[in-house]
Amino acid sequence: MPRHFLRDDDLTPAEQKEVLELAMAFRDDRHVRQPLTGPRAVAILTDKPTLRTQVSFTTGVAELGGYPLLVDGNLAQVGVRESIADTTRVLDRQVAAIVWRTYGQERIEEMASFSAVPVVNALTDAFHPCQVLADLLTVAQHRGGVGALPGQVLAYVGDAANNMANSYLLGGVTAGLHVRIAGPEGYLPSPDVVARAQEVAAQTGGSVVVTTDPVSAVAGADAVATDTWVSMGDEDEAAERTRTFAAYQLDGALLGHAKDDAIVLHCLPAYRGKEITADVIDGPRSVVFDEAENRLHAQKALLTWLLEQR
Ligand code: NVA
Numbered sequence: 001m002p003r004h005f006l007r008d009d010d011l012t013p014a015e016q017k018e019v020l021e022l023a024m025a026f027r028d029d030r031h032v033r034q035p036l037t038g039p040r041a042v043a044i045l046t047d048k049p050t051l052r053t054q055v056s057f058t059t060g061v062a063e064l065g066g067y068p069l070l071v072d073g074n075l076a077q078v079g080v081r082e083s084i085a086d087t088t089r090v091l092d093r094q095v096a097a098i099v100w101r102t103y104g105q106e107r108i109e110e111m112a113s114f115s116a117v118p119v120v121n122a123l124t125d126a127f128h129p130c131q132v133l134a135d136l137l138t139v140a141q142h143r144g145g146v147g148a149l150p151g152q153v154l155a156y157v158g159d160a161a162n163n164m165a166n167s168y169l170l171g172g173v174t175a176g177l178h179v180r181i182a183g184p185e186g187y188l189p190s191p192d193v194v195a196r197a198q199e200v201a202a203q204t205g206g207s208v209v210v211t212t213d214p215v216s217a218v219a220g221a222d223a224v225a226t227d228t229w230v231s232m233g234d235e236d237e238a239a240e241r242t243r244t245f246a247a248y249q250l251d252g253a254l255l256g257h258a259k260d261d262a263i264v265l266h267c268l269p270a271y272r273g274k275e276i277t278a279d280v281i282d283g284p285r286s287v288v289f290d291e292a293e294n295r296l297h298a299q300k301a302l303l304t305w306l307l308e309q310r
Contacts, residue, residue, distance in 0.1 A: 003309040004112040004119045005302060006105070008129040008171035009196060013204050015305070016133075016174050020146045023137050023294070023301035030297075035304050036066025040096040042303065046122070047073030047102040048232045052268060053122045053130075056295035057099050064300055069095060079107065088114040097303055103233060118306040120299075125233060128163040131267045132171035133302060134294040138287055139177075139223050141294070142263050150176030150205055155221040155258070157214045157248045158275050159241070161187045164227040164267055169197040173206035180209040182217035184244055214248050221258040225265035226250040226275045242274060251277040255285065263287045 004010060011019060025032050036042065042061045046054060054070065061068035078087045088111045091098050097118045100108055105126035112119040121129055139154065140146045156168045160183025169189055172179035179197065181189060188210055197208045211217055218224055229245040230238045255264065264276075264286040272278040281288060 002116065002118045003306050004115070005129060005306065006108050006112055006119065006121045007127045008132055008167050008174060009200055010129070011174065013174050013176070013200070016136075016171070017146060019133065019298070019301045019305050020137055020140060020149075020175075022304060023133070023297045024140065024146060026297040026300045027137075027141070027294075030063050030300075033304050034063075034065035035307050036061060036064040036096060039065055039067040041067040041069045041094060042097045042099060043069045043071050043091050043095045044099045044122070045071040045073055045076060045078070045101070047078065047100075048123065050101055050122075052292050052295050053101055056292075056299055057122065060296050060300040060303065063296075064303060066096065073102070078102070084110045085114045087111075092116045096307060118303075118309075120302065120306070123163060125231075126163055126166055127170070128167045128267065129171060130295065130299055130302065131164065132167040133298040134291055135168070135225065135265050135267070136171060136175050136177075137294040137298050138265065138291040139263070141290060142287055143222060151178070152222045153178045153180065153220060154223045154225065155180045155182070155217045156225045156227075157182045157217060157250055157254070158226045158245055159183060159187055159229050159231065160189055160210070162227060162231050164225070165189050166193050168225065169193055169208060170200065173197045173201040173204060173208060176204040176206045178207045178209075180211065180217040180221065182211050182214040183248060185212055187244065188212070214254055215257050218254055218257045221262055223263050223265055224250065224255060224258050227267055228269065228271055229275050230271075245275065249275060249277065250280055252279055252283075255280055261285075265291055268292055
């Protein structure tokens with residue numbers, strides 16, 4: 001059976017560390033390993049808008065010696081024109097791995113259940129685990145390396161019920177981080193994700209705090225993150241969400257509660273004046289473009305690692 005990466009806790013703490021260390025090696029030398037030489041193809045299928053995901057996976061597969069095969073979800077219409085099972089069984093005879101950005105988590109789980117090759121979650125409504133690997137790499141880059149991750153405090157403020165909040169919880173505690181998540185009542189992580197994060201934290205020495213108070217979440221943090229208040233698929237609720245999340249804007253005053261040298265993360269796209277102010281995202285603490293670049297290195301490491309497990 002191939003290994004898949006459908007949610008952050010699909011990697012054990014030791015496995016995640018291996019992937020992050022390999023990602024650091026790719027940061028130093030973009031061609032240090034080329035497991036897709038042949039070239040072998042990787043299908044990159046997207047049902048939702050994308051910039052970083054498409055560019056980083058395409059570039060990454062090419063740098064690994066492979067052939068990136070972009071499949072437009074609007075044309076493929078997975079689950080509409082053709083079942084997920086049949087789509088998977090067509091793809092997995094021809095490609096070395098399948099990367100999919102889609103809606104429900106159950107869709108990618110169904111694909112993985114049929115796939116003879118690794119399936120990678122490039123964002124679902126529930127998780128964005130490749131982004132959080134890149135974010136962990138970014139924290140490591142700026143705060144003493146992969147070995148320095150355990151014990152770092154990561155605060156996330158805003159829509160605490162979305163894919164990034166869930167992935168920060170699971171991916172963060174896997175790395176031994178103290179993860180603090182702040183959002184308004186009604187937009188907090190589901191109890192099952194929190195319980196799973198607590199279970200992993202008990203193994204790694206990390207911890208989990210979920211709160212409605214953004215200041216207590218950010219106080220003394222090493223890294224402060226936020227994300228759009230209106231995720232892909234939530235567009236109809238934009239006005240209501242903008243009102244609901246107003247008190248959770250990451251501005252200079254809120255960032256002032258973090259450590260003096262805290263870094264600022266945002267997976268992008270960013271909406272200045274909404275979830276984050278321009279002075280913060282364009283200011284000296286912001287490392288958001290390192291974070292975007294780290295998608296490339298983290299995903300190359302992940303693909304290399306997954307292909308080696310078979
Ligand atoms: N939470 C956002 C992340 C975008 C990369 C969304 O799902 O739209």
